[in-house]
Amino acid sequence: MALLGISLIVASVVLFCMRRPRWLPSLFGSFSSSTPQLPPASSSSSSSDSDRKEQAIIHDENHKDEKQAAPTAVERDRAAMPPPPPPPPPSAFVVTDPSESATTGDDEQTTPKASAATLSTPVPSFSLSAPAPPSVSAPRAPQPPPPSNLMPPPPRPSALRPSGSSSLSPAATTSRLSPAPARGPGCSTLAPPPTHSSKPAKPSRQVILTPGHSPLDWARLSGSPNADLRGLPPGTPYLKVPPSLLKKYTGRKGKDCWTVLNGKVYNLTPYIPFHPGGEPELLRCAGRDGTKLFGEIHPWVNYEGMLAACLIGIFVTEEEEQAMAKAAAAVGVSTGSAEGDMEAMD
Numbered sequence: 143m144a145l146l147g148i149s150l151i152v153a154s155v156v157l158f159c160m161r162r163p164r165w166l167p168s169l170f171g172s173f174s175s176s177t178p179q180l181p182p183a184s185s186s187s188s189s190s191d192s193d194r195k196e197q198a199i200i201h202d203e204n205h206k207d208e209k210q211a212a213p214t215a216v217e218r219d220r221a222a223m224p225p226p227p228p229p230p231p232p233s234a235f236v237v238t239d240p241s242e243s244a245t246t247g248d249d250e251q252t253t254p255k256a257s258a259a260t261l262s263t264p265v266p267s268f269s270l271s272a273p274a275p276p277s278v279s280a281p282r283a284p285q286p287p288p289p290s291n292l293m294p295p296p297p298r299p300s301a302l303r304p305s306g307s308s309s310l311s312p313a314a315t316t317s318r319l320s321p322a323p324a325r326g327p328g329c330s331t332l333a334p335p336p337t338h339s340s341k342p343a344k345p346s347r348q349v350i351l352t353p354g355h356s357p358l359d360w361a362r363l364s365g366s367p368n369a370d371l372r373g374l375p376p377g378t379p380y381l382k383v384p385p386s387l388l389k390k391y392t393g394r395k396g397k398d399c400w401t402v403l404n405g406k407v408y409n410l411t412p413y414i415p416f417h418p419g420g421e422p423e424l425l426r427c428a429g430r431d432g433t434k435l436f437g438e439i440h441p442w443v444n445y446e447g448m449l450a451a452c453l454i455g456i457f458v459t460e461e462e463e464q465a466m467a468k469a470a471a472a473v474g475v476s477t478g479s480a481e482g483d484m485e486a487m488d
């Protein structure tokens with residue numbers, strides 16, 4: 143039992159010496175009656191020496207207590223032990239000068255001590271509920287400049303800089319920025335570039351049509367499904383027109399005006415008073431193939447739709463027409479050969 147008590151005392155003393163709380167000097171102050179006062183240490187080396195002396199004194203004292211009344215000494219130590227100091231609050235710390243601790247008498251603290259300090263400049267804080275930026279339209283009173291510790295906004299990027307002040311290399315500048323288009327003096331940069339050539343337009347060769355012969359009147363006359371403007375007897379099939387027959391219909395001497403457009407033969411006679419280009423122009427293609435001439439003047443005109451009621455037949459060569467006539471004579475039927483039919487009509 144005594145052995146257990148002794149070992150407990152030794153363990154507590156060892157723990158006590160290893161932990162060495164800050165209130166140790168004041169504890170030793172309470173033992174001033176039995177222990178001599180040590181001079182205050184002024185440097186780290188003297189502090190370590192005094193520690194060793196204190197430990198030796200404590201060790202001797204404990205040995206005395208072990209021999210006399212060990213349990214009562216332990217209880218007295220625990221009763222005289224002051225509560226540990228409260229931990230410092232978590233705040234900003236500044237390192238104080240070690241000389242200050244020496245002058246204040248805190249000889250145990252040899253390392254720089256940190257203490258709370260208030261900053262003179264306000265710490266910038268950020269939050270999601272920041273006020274909205276001022277609108278451009280609403281006029282506002284002049285506001286004080288922002289605090290100097292805030293970062294100024296970056297400069298606005300300029301799209302087009304003069305080549306002299308550009309930070310880009312000349313090669314990069316020329317590759318990114320195309321040269322300004324050459325415009326005449328006095329031209330606004332917002333004005334569109336000229337898209338029309340300065341070539342004067344051709345004077346119109348349209349003629350004044352007589353009343354009742356407008357394009358709309360022609361559309362009304364030729365548009366009906368039963369319209370027959372061919373100038374042939376009703377029920378005449380589409381004819382195969384050779385060149386020898388086509389050249390007889392020149393529009394002169396009371397004859398009709400036939401022409402060929404892309405392999406089809408049309409009777410232009412009913413259309414002559416409706417032609418915007420006039421009769422003489424239209425008669426230039428009478429009795430012959432007018433495909434090339436038509437395409438040179440107005441290829442955009444939809445002649446097929448306009449002349450559907452004027453279709454005579456198809457344009458064939460003389461050989462084709464003779465071969466078909468022979469074949470028809472052999473079987474004894476009419477092939478629609480235009481030559482015989484036209485001669486019969488005449």
Ligand code: HEM
Pocket residue numbers: 345346347348410413417418419420423424425426427432435436439440443444445448449
């Ligand atoms: C092949 C013989 C033809 C000749 C030489 C001829 C000539 C002309 C000429 C000189 C004009 C006036 C162009 C102008 O305003 O600058 C014209 C206009 C016109 N011709 Fe013909 N023409 C021919 C056949 C036809 C035929 C077969 C049709 C239709 C069935 C036709 C329909 C028109 C129309 C609709 C215009 C008015 C075009 C427009 O206002 O833009 N022409 N033609």
